[in-house]
Amino acid sequence: MSGEPLIRVEDVWFSYDNEVTALRGVSLTITKGERIALIGQNGGGKTTLAKHLNGLLKPTKGRVLVKGMDTRTTPTHELVRYVGYVFQNPAHQIFTSRVYDEVAYGPKNLGLSEEEVDKRVRRALEMVGLQDYVEWHPYDLNFGQMKLLTIASILSMDPEIYVLDEPTSGQDHRWRNLVAELIMKLNQQGKTIIVITHDMKFVARTSERTILLANGKILADGPTREVLNNIELLREAAIKPPQITQLCHELNNRLGTSFQSMLEEEAAEEFIKHGINV
Numbered sequence: 001m002s003g004e005p006l007i008r009v010e011d012v013w014f015s016y017d018n019e020v021t022a023l024r025g026v027s028l029t030i031t032k033g034e035r036i037a038l039i040g041q042n043g044g045g046k047t048t049l050a051k052h053l054n055g056l057l058k059p060t061k062g063r064v065l066v067k068g069m070d071t072r073t074t075p076t077h078e079l080v081r082y083v084g085y086v087f088q089n090p091a092h093q094i095f096t097s098r099v100y101d102e103v104a105y106g107p108k109n110l111g112l113s114e115e116e117v118d119k120r121v122r123r124a125l126e127m128v129g130l131q132d133y134v135e136w137h138p139y140d141l142n143f144g145q146m147k148l149l150t151i152a153s154i155l156s157m158d159p160e161i162y163v164l165d166e167p168t169s170g171q172d173h174r175w176r177n178l179v180a181e182l183i184m185k186l187n188q189q190g191k192t193i194i195v196i197t198h199d200m201k202f203v204a205r206t207s208e209r210t211i212l213l214a215n216g217k218i219l220a221d222g223p224t225r226e227v228l229n230n231i232e233l234l235r236e237a238a239i240k241p242p243q244i245t246q247l248c249h250e251l252n253n254r255l256g257t258s259f260q261s262m263l264e265e266e267a268a269e270e271f272i273k274h275g276i277n278v
């Protein structure tokens with residue numbers, strides 16, 4: 001892995017109200033330009049970890065450094081310049097009564113000129129296709145549009161790091177394509193992306209590194225292909241690999257091949273090479 005380390009999570013433990021221990025000794029480094037998927041069953045600690053990356057939550061034990069700044073001693077308004085967190089539930093993020101204001105809030109707080117704020121709001125709304133909803137009340141949007149609005153309100157801050165908490169949940173195929181394209185586009189601009197999702201096909205498509213969290217601990221952290229092909233481990237964590245990866249493993253068992261495809265297009269090529277008709 002090359003590039004500069006942007007976030008260091010060092011042996012982080014976290015307890016809610018000293019009762020539920022949601023993180024148990026998590027360590028990882030996030031490097032500039034990475035596309036990371038954070039996966040694992042519900043309750044595993046994904047959101048808790050995500051909220052540590054911009055200081056919304058502070059470690060009970062251990063520390064998190066964002067660009068060298070300790071989140072326990074750095075004001076959150078400073079950290080959100082660098083790390084944009086899009087909430088799992090848009091209703092937890094939206095707090096104004098106008099789409100425009102929602103997207104303008106962040107850049108306004110950065111102390112930018114009115115003109116620059118306006119430019120950023122329009123650009124962000126265009127990137128997510130909400131430019132015609134500027135005057136709407138956020139709660140008059142549908143769920144998908146609300147999610148897009150919360151993404152836009154982070155885009156307008158132009159942070160280096162994006163943490164997207166389940167942007168694909170409850171959404172259809174077309175929506176997933178839209179979010180996948182946005183991730184790739186931001187990444188091409190040099191942005192670092194951490195995305196939490198239960199959709200393994202989406203993981204295969206958008207992430208080069210995958211971190212598997214279970215019971216507050218990291219079970220796996222490596223290249224997405226390796227993690228998604230570790231069928232035993234995924235089974236242990238009750239995660240279904242992409243269908244095509246499952247099919248590859250079936251074939252491997254029956255034919256003694258060693259297919260490790262994560263994507264249909266890739267598998268099709270491999271199969272043809274081996275004279276397998278599907």
Ligand SMILES: Nc1ncnc2c1ncn2[C@@H]1O[C@H](COP(=O)(O)OP(=O)(O)O)[C@@H](O)[C@H]1O
Nearest residue numbers: 016020022040041042043044045046047048049
């Ligand atoms: N606000 C909270 N208060 C108390 N416990 C919480 C709170 N939020 C999450 N938890 C608990 O912390 C653990 C991890 O939850 P979470 O980080 O939301 O997991 P995930 O995002 O992987 O579903 C779970 O046991 C959950 O019930």
Ligand SMILES: [Mg+2]
Nearest residue numbers: 046047048088
């Ligand atoms: Mg969560």
